[in-house]
Amino acid sequence: MHDQHQEFFDALAAEWDLMFTAEDLERLSHIVDNLGVKKGMDVLDLGCGTGILFDMLRRKVTETGSVTGVDFSYQMAQQAHRNFPFPNVNVVDADATRLPFADSSFDMVVAFSAFPHFSDQQTAINETHRVLKNKGRFFIIHLISSKELNEIHHRIGGAVGHDTIPPEKHLRSMLNSSKFDDISIEDHAGLYLAIAVNSK
C-alpha cells in the first residue's frame, strides 16, 4: 500500500545527509557509544534513511557482526546503499510494519528519528519484537524531546503533520502489549530515549 510518507521522504533523500550538523553527529555518536553494541551483534536500524547510524554501528559490531537498515523510501534506501557498500551492511527497502526477516534475527533494533513516522506504531512494535532475540533491546532515539519533535512535525505539516511520539503511558502500553518489559523513557530538552527489552 502506498503511504504519502514514501513520497515525502523520497523527495528529501538526495539532500538528507546535509541536515546533520557536526554537533548532531557528535551527540549521536555519544548516544550510540552507550547503547551496548558489541562485536558480533546483528543490529537492525529501522527507518534508516541514508544510513547516518551505519558507520557508528558497523565499527562496533566489526566484521563478525552485521548492520541491516530498513527503509520504505526507495530513494533513502538507495542512498544508504551507495553511502555504505560494505559486506556486513545490508539495506532493505521494506516497511517497518512488515519486516522481511525471520523471528529472532537481531540482537538489537534501533529506530533513530523514525518511530513517529510509522503509520501503525503498534504493528511496528510487534514486528520489532518478533525479529528481536530474547533479551534483545529496542531503542527509540531522537536528539530532541517529544514535545519539541511533535511541535516541529506539526509546523512542517503535510505528510508528517500528525506524526508524534506518543505520550509515555501510551508507548508503555503498546510495548507491554507486545511483551517488551524493563521499559525506560528519558524525555527532556535535547533527548528522547526509550529503551525496551524483549521478553519472549
Ligand SMILES: C[S@@+](CC[C@H](N)C(=O)[O-])C[C@H]1O[C@@H](n2cnc3c(N)ncnc32)[C@H](O)[C@@H]1O
Ligand atoms: C526522519 S527520517 C530519519 C532517517 C534516519 N534514521 C536518520 O535519522 O537520518 C525517517 C525515515 O523513516 C522512514 N520510514 C517512515 N515510515 C516508515 C515505515 N513504515 N517503514 C520503513 N521506513 C519508514 C522514512 O522513509 C525516512 O527515511
